[in-house]
Amino acid sequence: MTNPLDTMFNQAIGLSATALQLRARRLDVIAGNIANAATPGFKARDLDADAVLARAAEAGFAGELAGASLKFRAALQPSLDGNTVELATEQAAFAENALKYQASLGFLTGRIQTLMSALKGGE
Template sequence: MSDRLFGIHGAALELRSQRMGLITANIANAATPGYKARDIDFGAALAARTGGASRDAAIDGATRFRLPTMPSLDGNTVELANEQMAFAENAVAYSATLSFLTGKVNTITRALKGE
């Protein structure tokens, strides 16, 4: 039912939330020796999700390890500046998707009230 009401935006919000969690884990482990930074290919995950894949299958299939531009001596692949940029970009996109969904919910609420 929610897919018909909200289209891809419900799935997009869910995927952006999961991506935010991965990026946050990368930032938290910036000093952990051997930690391998990961990210979600949002386009691939959304395509899989809208194609009928479950949330977990879409995320698992679109999760990739980041390739560092400068390897570190301890094997950690987190590059803090890149993670912060990805976090900010994802946060803006999350906020935009959430605003769209809020507007959609407000429209439906007004329609149900007969306004």
């Protein structure tokens, strides 16, 4: 049985918590790509966090990372040793995702502060 307080809390938080989880997961994946830039045969991977969030918003649910599977990133210029990591691409993706992570954290912090204020009676 679903706890009504959990449901209300999830509705109040919205997709902000899910977005934060997805952004953190994508940062880990990209960092792994960068760490393996010199590993022969390593295939760069990525997570399309924007697409997962769009599907979650359309379906009206949050908290689930369904469909958040890793995909291999196609290299523009694969190296001779089979490594598909392109450092400039990974660094740009990391920086963009880090900004989106910060924005998601800001939204989540704002929602939590609003909830805390409501619980305190608007103090």
